[in-house]
Amino acid sequence: MGPMQRALRCGNPKEEPMTLYFRLLIILLKIWLGPKKHPLDASVTHFRALPTDCDLNLHVTSSRYIEFMDAATIHFMGQVGILGKLLRRRCFPFNAAHDLTYIRPIKPFEKFSVTTRVVTWDDKYGYKEHRFEVDGELRAIGMARAVVVCRGAVVSMGEIAALTGEDLAAPHAPETVLKWKDLLQAKKTPTSQYRPEPTSDFVFY
Numbered sequence: 001m002g003p004m005q006r007a008l009r010c011g012n013p014k015e016e017p018m019t020l021y022f023r024l025l026i027i028l029l030k031i032w033l034g035p036k037k038h039p040l041d042a043s044v045t046h047f048r049a050l051p052t053d054c055d056l057n058l059h060v061t062s063s064r065y066i067e068f069m070d071a072a073t074i075h076f077m078g079q080v081g082i083l084g085k086l087l088r089r090r091c092f093p094f095n096a097a098h099d100l101t102y103i104r105p106i107k108p109f110e111k112f113s114v115t116t117r118v119v120t121w122d123d124k125y126g127y128k129e130h131r132f133e134v135d136g137e138l139r140a141i142g143m144a145r146a147v148v149v150c151r152g153a154v155v156s157m158g159e160i161a162a163l164t165g166e167d168l169a170a171p172h173a174p175e176t177v178l179k180w181k182d183l184l185q186a187k188k189t190p191t192s193q194y195r196p197e198p199t200s201d202f203v204f205y
Contacts, residue, residue, distance in 0.1 A: 028078070038080070043080075044115050066142075076116045082160065104139045123156050127177050143177075
């Protein structure tokens with residue numbers, strides 16, 4: 001599921017649909033009224049943690065971080081001027097992989113920011129970093145690998161970069177991204193040491 005599809009969905013009864021729509025509306029207003037950015041600049045999106053974002057431990061639940069990353073991605077795409085162009089072409093970004101590191105919890109009603117920036121890209125994937133901060137204190141770091149699909153076909157990141165109207169070259173990939181790419185590739189190959197456990201007739205419900 002891509003960022004725009006996730007932001008618009010409201011089929012989960014455990015979620016508050018109006019909260020998702022309200023956040024999306026605020027982001028669209030910020031895109032409309034706010035300044036444009038260069039594609040390699042950082043984009044900052046502000047949120048407040050609501051009780052519906054939190055679990056029984058009274059902090060933002062892990063699944064919500066991905067939704068905040070998706071919302072921040074929509075804000076970023078709007079600021080660099082490609083959101084409308086993608087929608088008109090019926091192109092949608094989809095997240096192929098996520099990685100999240102939790103440092104300190106975000107508590108109910110705390111204001112926090114998500115700083116989004118493009119780290120690099122290759123022919124197929126774009127790599128983004130999302131930094132969650134409360135009053136300048138780092139609370140979590142997220143990485144996402146995204147692909148853009150247009151009418152059922154994957155669009156190269158070079159074509160997406162051209163939509164910005166800027167003459168862009170992919171930044172040098174940092175070691176963290178290179179190692180993450182190697183890990184994602186390695187996970188596709190079953191390990192020879194893996195042996196499935198014997199099955200039993202007992203069914204767990």
